[in-house]
Amino acid sequence: GGGFQQGFLNKGAGALYPEGSTEAAPPLWGSTLRPAQPVxxxxxxxxxxxxxxRFHEAGRFLGKEDFxxxxxxxxxHVKGNPQNDPQSLVAALDETIKLPLDAEWxxxxxxxxxxxxxxxxxxxxDVAALLAELRTLLPEEEASALLDKSDSAEQLAGLLAHAAAAQRAEQSKAPAQRPPPTAASAAVADGEAHTSAADADPPTLDKLSVE
Structure with missing residues (x-):
């Protein structure tokens, strides 16, 4: 129950901070409680x-092996306490961040x-230039929604061509024609050819060692 968990937390904190110390275990990453705000x-x-x-409150009690x-x-995906230390100050850390399409892994x-x-x-x-171009063609909210659904630079180039065509059609009130590729999308078609096959496959799980 809650009493046991609270006792466990106090015990874990006591092992690190002497009785009567003005310091306390950082509540942000308590052993059993999720952080209120993303870390x-x-x-x-x-x-x-x-x-x-940033883990300044935990100070010298943390090291690279804690992540x-x-x-x-x-x-x-960043997870705290992979070694299952019962006194870990980051046991509750478990967060995922999605990076933009121009991330180069x-x-x-x-x-x-x-x-x-x-x-x-x-x-x-090259992909960063495509992203910037798309944001000039579409309202921020619409661009962000489209980008969130895109998984490759090729998809992004297609979105850009579609957005440019739609904009020109709106301006001329004429049927939209597929635009010639921009310099940025041409560069992506060149530079991303070798990665398109990988993009099409299910994502693989890569483990990164912390230095």
Missing amino acids: LELTTLPERYEVVG AVTRNGREL DGMSAEFAEYCLRISVGRNP
């Missing part, structure tokens, strides 16, 4: 994405330093 944040930088989790990072398609890395878990994923400049 992980996605940051967009010009050349890469960073998924960052398991896996990738499934466009999703990153080759060379993805993860590190835990200065109490921060930081996962870096590169960005494909």
Whole structure:
């Protein structure tokens, strides 16, 4: 029952923090309770994405071995306490973040330093250009809904062509014609040919070691 869980939490905290200490076990990642707010944040930088989790309150009681990072398609999954330590401060951490289509998974890395878990994923400049172009053609909400359903750069290029044709049809009130490929979509057709087969397959689960 709840009494046992509360006692377990107190016992786990007591092992790390002496009786009477002004510190307390961070409630954010309690052993049995889910965090009230997401711990992980996605940051967009010009050349890469960073998924960052800050664990300063736990301080020196955390290390890289306290996190398991896996990738499934466009999703990153971070789980705390893969070693099932009964006194872990991140046992309740279990979050998934979906990255945008221009995420380039080759060379993805993860590190835990200065109490921060930081996962870096590169960005494909050709696909990033397509994303920017699509957002100029469609309202933000509509563009986001379409992008959420897309699983490959080829699908994105098709969406862009359709959106451009629809916009021109609206402007001219004439039947929409399929537009010639833009420079960005042509580059994607070139550069993404080798990945399209992989995109079509069911996503595979990649485990990432935290440095």
